[in-house]
Amino acid sequence: MGIRTRRTAIASSTALLLCLGVVGTANADQGVSASPTSGADQAAGADSNAEDDTVVGTAPPQEPEEQITEVPDAGVDDEPTYTGKPTPGDTPNRPDCGAPSFVYKPKTQNGKYHKGVGPTNANYNGTSRTAKSTFTSETTGEVGVAVQGELETSVNTMVASIKAKFNVTVTTKLTAKLGNSIAVDTPPRKTTHAKYGVYRLKHTGVSYVIHSNCTTSPEKKVVSYSPYRVGWYLWES
Numbered sequence: 001m002g003i004r005t006r007r008t009a010i011a012s013s014t015a016l017l018l019c020l021g022v023v024g025t026a027n028a029d030q031g032v033s034a035s036p037t038s039g040a041d042q043a044a045g046a047d048s049n050a051e052d053d054t055v056v057g058t059a060p061p062q063e064p065e066e067q068i069t070e071v072p073d074a075g076v077d078d079e080p081t082y083t084g085k086p087t088p089g090d091t092p093n094r095p096d097c098g099a100p101s102f103v104y105k106p107k108t109q110n111g112k113y114h115k116g117v118g119p120t121n122a123n124y125n126g127t128s129r130t131a132k133s134t135f136t137s138e139t140t141g142e143v144g145v146a147v148q149g150e151l152e153t154s155v156n157t158m159v160a161s162i163k164a165k166f167n168v169t170v171t172t173k174l175t176a177k178l179g180n181s182i183a184v185d186t187p188p189r190k191t192t193h194a195k196y197g198v199y200r201l202k203h204t205g206v207s208y209v210i211h212s213n214c215t216t217s218p219e220k221k222v223v224s225y226s227p228y229r230v231g232w233y234l235w236e237s
Contacts, residue, residue: 056184057235061114061195064202066223068146076145076155076172095214102153104222106165106205113225114233116197117141117176123194125186135194135232136181143198144173149222152207159226162203170226174198182232195233200225 080102118139125131145155159172176197186192203226206219 055234056192057233058237059235060120060193061116061233064113064146064225066148068148068223068225071145071147071155071172073142073144073173079154080152097210097212097214100212101210102157102207103210104151104153104158104161104205104207106158106162106203108204109166109168110202110204112199112201112228114195114197114199114231115143115225116195116233117143118196120193120195122191123186124191125188128188130188131186132183133186133192133194134181134183135196136179137176137196138178139196140176140178141197142173142175143200143227145227146200146225147222148224150207150220151222152209152217152220158205158207158222158224161205162201162224162226166203168201168228170201170228172227174227174230176230180230180232182234184234187236191237193235193237196231197233198230199228201228 118137118141121135123133123135125133145159147155147158151158155172159170162168162170180196182194184192184194203224205222205224207222208219209217211217
């Protein structure tokens, strides 16, 4: 499990949650209100609205099932050091595939997971009428890629392969910024919870090495979570 020890930069378990600030603010105005009036989703650095990310759920964000490792910012460009050995029986006339190459092939896309930046905010509506809850982030933080498995290439190469196969805008890092606000209806006697952060897409794939004699190493399964957009996760209780 985890990243190979020969790539010490990626083996670090340092999480990419930086500059954690103070708790975000929330307030409620009694009275009938409209649907969510504001929010922010940032896909690969560009602001956009995403209706599916502002739906109010009934449970907190789903956590990854795997034991994942957050890739340090300094490790996304690292290529592995080749440690393969010549295959027994190599001869001067063996096939020649040139320099060893490191391969990652994405296979499946498995949903969207939210990683919060800073604390969770909550607002209880103790009235008998619907109230509007407005949440404002007072935290800035960065979220990067997380992986499980032996990735035989750089994280940048992996992300580029995912983008090409699934036509999605994933990246190696997104920043959830201070001051973003969202407003949502809170029903009577209910609590609205709001967590600001970054949505990441989950992918599975395989990684292997093509040796210079054209043989390949065994395929290793790699699970990854790549930043997709910045936004709020909302749920009621």
